[in-house]
Amino acid sequence: MIARGAFIHELEAQRNRGHLDGGMDLICTYAGAKSYLLARTDLYSDRNHDFVLTSNWPFNLVRKYGATLVDGEARTSEVRRCLQAFEPSFREIDASVDLSPEYARRMCLIPYNAGQARMLLALLFDKDASVSHDRMRDVALATAYHTSQFPELVSNNYALSDLTVREVECLSWIGEGKTSDEIALIIGISRNTVNNYITSIMNKTGAKTRSEAVAFAVRQRII
Amino acid sequence: MAIGAYQDAQNSQERSVERSADGASGGAGSIADLFPRLVTMQRLCGSAAFALLAVQAHTLLKPGQIECAMQSAGSQDRIDKFLLENSEFLLKHLFSSPCPVIFAPQGAAVFNSSPATVVNTEAGSGINLVFPVQLGTMGNGLVVFLDARAMLNNDMLIDLHRKSLTVMREKLRLAFGMTSGSENLNDREIECLQLVGNGMKSEAIGEQLNLSVHTVNAYLGSATTKLNAVNRIQAIAKAIRLGVIA
Numbered sequence: 001m002i003a004r005g006a007f008i009h010e011l012e013a014q015r016n017r018g019h020l021d022g023g024m025d026l027i028c029t030y031a032g033a034k035s036y037l038l039a040r041t042d043l044y045s046d047r048n049h050d051f052v053l054t055s056n057w058p059f060n061l062v063r064k065y066g067a068t069l070v071d072g073e074a075r076t077s078e079v080r081r082c083l084q085a086f087e088p089s090f091r092e093i094d095a096s097v098d099l100s101p102e103y104a105r106r107m108c109l110i111p112y113n114a115g116q117a118r119m120l121l122a123l124l125f126d127k128d129a130s131v132s133h134d135r136m137r138d139v140a141l142a143t144a145y146h147t148s149q150f151p152e153l154v155s156n157n158y159a160l161s162d163l164t165v166r167e168v169e170c171l172s173w174i175g176e177g178k179t180s181d182e183i184a185l186i187i188g189i190s191r192n193t194v195n196n197y198i199t200s201i202m203n204k205t206g207a208k209t210r211s212e213a214v215a216f217a218v219r220q221r222i223i
Numbered sequence: 224m225a226i227g228a229y230q231d232a233q234n235s236q237e238r239s240v241e242r243s244a245d246g247a248s249g250g251a252g253s254i255a256d257l258f259p260r261l262v263t264m265q266r267l268c269g270s271a272a273f274a275l276l277a278v279q280a281h282t283l284l285k286p287g288q289i290e291c292a293m294q295s296a297g298s299q300d301r302i303d304k305f306l307l308e309n310s311e312f313l314l315k316h317l318f319s320s321p322c323p324v325i326f327a328p329q330g331a332a333v334f335n336s337s338p339a340t341v342v343n344t345e346a347g348s349g350i351n352l353v354f355p356v357q358l359g360t361m362g363n364g365l366v367v368f369l370d371a372r373a374m375l376n377n378d379m380l381i382d383l384h385r386k387s388l389t390v391m392r393e394k395l396r397l398a399f400g401m402t403s404g405s406e407n408l409n410d411r412e413i414e415c416l417q418l419v420g421n422g423m424k425s426e427a428i429g430e431q432l433n434l435s436v437h438t439v440n441a442y443l444g445s446a447t448t449k450l451n452a453v454n455r456i457q458a459i460a461k462a463i464r465l466g467v468i469a
Binding site: 003004005008009011012013015016040063079082083085086089090112113114115116118122123128132133138141142145146150195 | 229278318319320321322336337338357358360361362376377379380381384385388392395396408409410413414417467468
């Protein structure tokens with residue numbers, strides 16, 4: 001078994017060489033895992049799989065599970081999500097999922113934050129692997145260190161400046177639970193103007209509802 | 224402090240809190256319970272002063288803000304001075320990188336191949352360590368150790384960073400009045416819970432793990448207590464809901 005200090009040292013070497021996947025393989029080895037999936041939970045979309053950043057999971061599993069995992073992560077309440085950040089948890093793999101018998105039917109989920117990105121590392125194990133909860137906590141930090149050095153993974157694709165100051169102002173009042181009428185009164189513009197701002201925000205952020213736009217803004221630290 | 228001293232400090236710490244994963248023997252009952260944990264960490268890195276800093280995120284409407292939540296006795300002036308010089312950098316770093324920061328004078332013997340960000344300071348100044356903790360929209364902060372004398376290595380850095388995460392998480396949990404439990408389960412307890420959850424009897428678990436049936440029952444008992452459950456069945460239910468076992 002590789003020692004923790006040596007693991008961090010070697011991971012750093014992989015990072016210096018710009019080897020993202022080499023580092024991920026090393027993390028797997030340290031964790032005693034068979035394969036990994038790394039995803040952005042703040043970029044979840046039901047339209048495509050762009051939120052999966054890198055993975056050597058069996059492809060059918062990525063297709064079936066990737067979206068469910070990341071969506072589930074995105075729907076967790078904010079306090080709970082903060083308390084779970086960098087904290088490993090285990091989940092049973094659904095019986096309906098076709099998985100080669102050499103895999104254990106439970107996975108380890110590690111949500112973490114790196115820069116402006118919310119990430120999720122999901123690990124699969126060998127059937128007979130013994131998994132150390134303690135090591136998973138090292139893995140959480142090590143993965144954060146490693147992936148934060150690859151700007152293409154953790155950069156914020158949304159330019160905050162896309163939203164105007166007025167739009168952000170409206171958005172922050174919506175986040176406080178105010179209605180369009182109230183916002184109009186507060187900032188002294190007409191109700192229709194407020195609604196126009198909100199429509200424009202939803203267009204820019206690709207949100208379908210106000211709630212989604214507010215959730216987006218909170219996750220992106222706009223409000 | 225040399226490596227030997229560091230290991231001594233670590234050994235004595237392990238003796239005093241055997242069962243815990245991150246020096247967290249039982250969840251903190253009040254914010255004051257975090258203080259001894261920070262003192263333990265301070266000893267590990269042989270530092271002269273520590274501070275636990277809470278950080279409000281920078282948004283378009285509000286600038287970011289650092290607030291000192293806790294500090295070692297008599298270190299107010301040093302902490303204030305450190306923050307005055309570095310708060311802008313630290314705020315930026317916290318929200319752009321999870322890596323620890325080492326402030327060290329140019330040419331000081333800082334070890335190679337570390338994930339830490341190294342900031343050069345003027346000659347003659349001490350080595351300062353900063354561990355950023357970004358839990359999400361809340362629970363963000365920095366754990367600072369000034370004038371760390373211990374010989375730094377990657378193992379110690381990740382150890383201190385893990386403890387920093389635990390302290391910030393406990394702080395957030397206390398703010399929301401939640402009790403912990405799952406965090407302090409050790410690997411054996413989790414293993415036994417998992418196997419009981421899979422439907423195995425204590426005897427069979429003992430056989431598989433090469434333990435006596437009494438030891439298995441003892442692990443399950445301590446797990447039940449830690450999870451604040453009335454019996455092992457409730458302990459399993461709680462552990463699954465908490466994601467400790469699958």
